[in-house]
Amino acid sequence: MFRNQYDSDVTVWSPQGRLHQVEYAVEAMKQGSATVGIKSDTHAVIVALKRAQNELSSHQKKIYEIDVHAGVSIAGLLSDGRILARFLQTECSSWRWDYKQPVPIKKLAEAMQLKLQANTQYYGRRPFGVGILIAGYDKDGAHIIQTDPSAEVVSMHGTSIGARSQSARTYLERNVDKFEKCKTSCLISVFHLFILASPEELIVHALLALRDTLPAEENLSAQNTSIGIVGKDSPFSLLEDAQVSVHLNSVSTHPRTTAQAQGGGAEPMQM
Amino acid sequence: MNAHDELQRTLNPTCTGTSVIALQYKTGVVVLTDRVVSYGKMARYKNVSRQYKVNDNVLIAFGGDHADFHWLQNVIERQVLLWKRFDQDIGPKALHGYLTSLLYGRRCKMNPIWNTLVVAGVEEEEKNNKETSTPFIGVITQKGCAYQVKHIATGLGAFLLNQAVEDEWRKKGEDLSREDAEAVLRKSLELTIYHDCVADNEFEIGRVDATEGVVLGKEEKVIGDWSIAETNCQYE
Numbered sequence: 001m002f003r004n005q006y007d008s009d010v011t012v013w014s015p016q017g018r019l020h021q022v023e024y025a026v027e028a029m030k031q032g033s034a035t036v037g038i039k040s041d042t043h044a045v046i047v048a049l050k051r052a053q054n055e056l057s058s059h060q061k062k063i064y065e066i067d068v069h070a071g072v073s074i075a076g077l078l079s080d081g082r083i084l085a086r087f088l089q090t091e092c093s094s095w096r097w098d099y100k101q102p103v104p105i106k107k108l109a110e111a112m113q114l115k116l117q118a119n120t121q122y123y124g125r126r127p128f129g130v131g132i133l134i135a136g137y138d139k140d141g142a143h144i145i146q147t148d149p150s151a152e153v154v155s156m157h158g159t160s161i162g163a164r165s166q167s168a169r170t171y172l173e174r175n176v177d178k179f180e181k182c183k184t185s186c187l188i189s190v191f192h193l194f195i196l197a198s199p200e201e202l203i204v205h206a207l208l209a210l211r212d213t214l215p216a217e218e219n220l221s222a223q224n225t226s227i228g229i230v231g232k233d234s235p236f237s238l239l240e241d242a243q244v245s246v247h248l249n250s251v252s253t254h255p256r257t258t259a260q261a262q263g264g265g266a267e268p269m270q271m
Numbered sequence: 272m273n274a275h276d277e278l279q280r281t282l283n284p285t286c287t288g289t290s291v292i293a294l295q296y297k298t299g300v301v302v303l304t305d306r307v308v309s310y311g312k313m314a315r316y317k318n319v320s321r322q323y324k325v326n327d328n329v330l331i332a333f334g335g336d337h338a339d340f341h342w343l344q345n346v347i348e349r350q351v352l353l354w355k356r357f358d359q360d361i362g363p364k365a366l367h368g369y370l371t372s373l374l375y376g377r378r379c380k381m382n383p384i385w386n387t388l389v390v391a392g393v394e395e396e397e398k399n400n401k402e403t404s405t406p407f408i409g410v411i412t413q414k415g416c417a418y419q420v421k422h423i424a425t426g427l428g429a430f431l432l433n434q435a436v437e438d439e440w441r442k443k444g445e446d447l448s449r450e451d452a453e454a455v456l457r458k459s460l461e462l463t464i465y466h467d468c469v470a471d472n473e474f475e476i477g478r479v480d481a482t483e484g485v486v487l488g489k490e491e492k493v494i495g496d497w498s499i500a501e502t503n504c505q506y507e
Contacts, residue, residue, distance in 0.1 A: 098372065099365035106357040139398050140358060 011123040021127065022120050025149035028129035032076035034162035034213040035062060036206045037133040037144040038172065043199045043231030044135035044142040046073040047206040049162070049213065050224045063228040063238050067092035069102045069137050071228040071236040075162030076130030076149075084132055087115060105136035105143040109153050117151035127151075131161040137230050160209060168209040171257075175205070199229060200247070207251045216256075220248055284336035284385040286310055288321045289469045290428030291332045291389045292459050294436060295406040295421045296452040297445065299480035300391040302332045303456040305463075306490060307471035314471065318490070322477045326351055327484035329363045329392035330477050334426045335413060336385035343384065346373065363392030363479075367409035367417065375415025383413045387425045392479045404481040424459065427467040432459045449478065461495045 006012050007020030014020060035048035050059035063073045064085040072088060074081030091111045095103035112132070119125045127149040134145040144156045160168035207227075211220050222241045225248065230236040239247070286308050293302040308316040322332045323344055331347065333340045350369060354361040367390040377384050388411040396403035410425065411417045422440050424432035439455040440447065447455075453476055463470040472495065475488035500506045 098369055099361075100368040101362075101365050104357040104359050110356070139395075 009123050010120050010125060010127060019120060019150075022150045025127035025129050026131075029076035029131040029148055029161060030163065030165075032074070032078070032130065032162045033062070034160060034165045034168060034210060035073040035075045035133055036158075036160040036165075036168050036172075036209045036213075037073065037135055037146070037156065038158035038202060038206050038209070039135070039142040039144045040199075040202055040231075041141055042137075043202055043229060043234070044137060044144055045199070045202045045206045046071060046133050046135040046144075046228045047203070047210050048073040048075075048226040049210060049220075050226055052224075059223055061226075063226045064089075065228070065236050065238060066108075066134075067096075067102060068235045069230060070105060070108065071135050071230060071238065073133045073135075073226070073228065074130050075132075075165070077128075078130070080128045081130040081132060084112070084115075084128060084130065088112070088134070102138065104140070105134065105138050105145065106140075108134055108136065109145045109147075109155070112145070112147050113151055113153040116147060116149065116153070120149075120151055133159070133161065135228060135230055135236075137232060142231060158205075158209075160213070162213070164213040167212040171209040171212045172205075199231060199234075200250075203227060203229065203247050204250055204254075207247060208254055211251065212257060220251065222248060280382050281385070284339070286315060286337045287385075287469075288334050288337060289467055290424055290426035290432070290463055291321070291334050291387065292424045292428055292432060292436065292456055292463075293332065293389050293391050293408050293422065294440060294447075294452045294455055295408055295445075296447040296449050298404075298406070298482065299393060299449065299478055300330075300406045300408055301449065301452045301456055301476055301478045302330060302389065302391050303460055303474055303476045303488075304332050304334075305460070305471040305474040307469070307473065308337055309469040312469055314469070317471070317473065320475060320487075322475065322487060323347070324477075324485045324487060325366065325392075326360050328360055328395060328479065329366055329390065330479050330485050330487075331366075332389045332391065332477070334387040339384045339386050343370075343386065343388075360395075362394050363390050363407040363409060364394050366390055366392075367407075367411065367419070371411050371415055371417040373415075374411050374413060374417075378414045385413050387412055389423060389425060391477075392485075393481045401481045406479075406481075427470070428459070428463055431462055431466050435459060435462060449480070457493065461493055464493070464495055 006014035010021040033049040033051045037046045048062035050062050052059045060078050065071045066088040072085050092103050119127045131148045136143045146156050146159050147153045158172045222245045225244055227239040227244055291304050304321040306318055307314050308319045324330055325347055351361055374384050390409040392407050393404040394407045409419045410423050422436045424436055436459055460474050464472050472493050475490055477488045479485050
């Protein structure tokens with residue numbers, strides 16, 4: 001593949017100042033099935049595309065509840081992601097044990113950042129091969145936190161990670177354009193796109209973005225789609241298949257845009 | 272010290288404070304403590320506060336060992352900074368929960384922190400929305416026994432004042448005004464100086480109000496009515 005003499009361990013620098021092993025881990029995240037997260041001022045939504053190993057197997061779980069006020073969705077090596085989800089669940093419960101209150105989402109982001117970064121600095125360790133979206137609601141409102149194996153942890157208004165996720169991000173950005181009639185700054189527009197949206201509208205936007213990551217011959221179904229939502233006065237909930245179908249119905253009324261071709265072109269691997 | 276020597280814990284507090292009296296009113300909490308430090312039964316130092324402002328929402332008052340509380344102030348300050356890292360102000364409920372575990376953990380090591388703590392404050396449900404804030408009083412004993420109350424008197428005050436405070440509180444209940452609440456506290460302090468030989472007549476009343484935040488009290492003094500002392504056969 002792309003072997004070179006500087007990729008033997010995470011701690012080895014290349015002369016260009018890159019850490020190849022870390023970048024390979026980011027590639028693993030990019031090949032995992034896509035997930036989208038967006039927020040309004042009162043709600044945060046994560047939707048994810050689930051894969052099945054084969055016709056006979058079940059779809060792999062992609063969204064986990066980590067506390068009453070937060071959930072995560074995973075793109076990449078799902079077995080790595082489950083470890084991180086478990087880690088975040090422990091963080092949530094230990095904060096509750098100490099303070100009898102839900103943990104601030106910022107604390108979760110910091111804990112994740114420290115855990116991910118440690119795996120990029122010590123020899124013999126392996127970065128987690130996943131990106132994670134944390135959706136949460138706390139005293140500061142709704143949050144979407146994006147993480148990746150290189151320990152880049154950022155707060156987003158709307159984002160997507162995983163295979164062909166550029167298409168989903170394009171959808172999010174395109175819908176910004178509609179709103180740019182009244183707002184000039186791109187960032188502010190993203191904010192205004194979703195900020196006033198009802199929870200249902202937010203889910204539809206997320207699903208439309210997720211649908212754009214699919215090749216033309218595939219479509220979202222109750223089996224391959226996962227929806228998690230959390231917000232003001234509504235605890236995190238992972239929607240059941242029947243509820244997912246309801247939202248998919250409102251999505252199906254929107255005409256399909258042509259699937260965006262994505263650079264790199266690596267075959268998505270089964271994971 | 273030799274490794275085979277016995278290790279002995281502090282078995283008694285040294286410089287101490289006595290009762291803390293706190294009471295909820297409609298939009299906040301008032302807290303009364305006297306301002307004397309006792310060394311045994313001697314009034315060793317005067318004009319020393321037993322109330323500590325944690326942030327705008329939380330005030331802690333203590334009875335028991337002053338040195339232990341100084342150490343606790345440092346612990347609390349670090350908690351405040353930890354929460355600041357996540358853009359939060361630690362609330363009375365969270366701090367009460369944390370200190371409960373701390374005091375209980377220390378008593379389990381047979382090395383208790385010799386304080387009775389009264390965590391007073393207003394608990395914010397939402398940021399920048401005082402409408403939803405509620406008054407909070409939480410008590411923690413030196414063994415880590417913790418509870419939440421609407422009014423409390425600790426130390427010797429527990430034996431003397433709880434009934435008096437409760438009677439007054441029940442007359443008006445949740446709608447008690449700040450002035451009424453402070454009047455109850457002043458009356459209560461008068462009772463402690465009659466009965467508690469280490470209580471002092473110089474005191475302060477701090478408060479935490481939903482809109483004003485923490486307001487530390489000024490030094491005040493009460494003389495009381497000592498005419499009844501004539502009937503005590505030991506009174507000269």
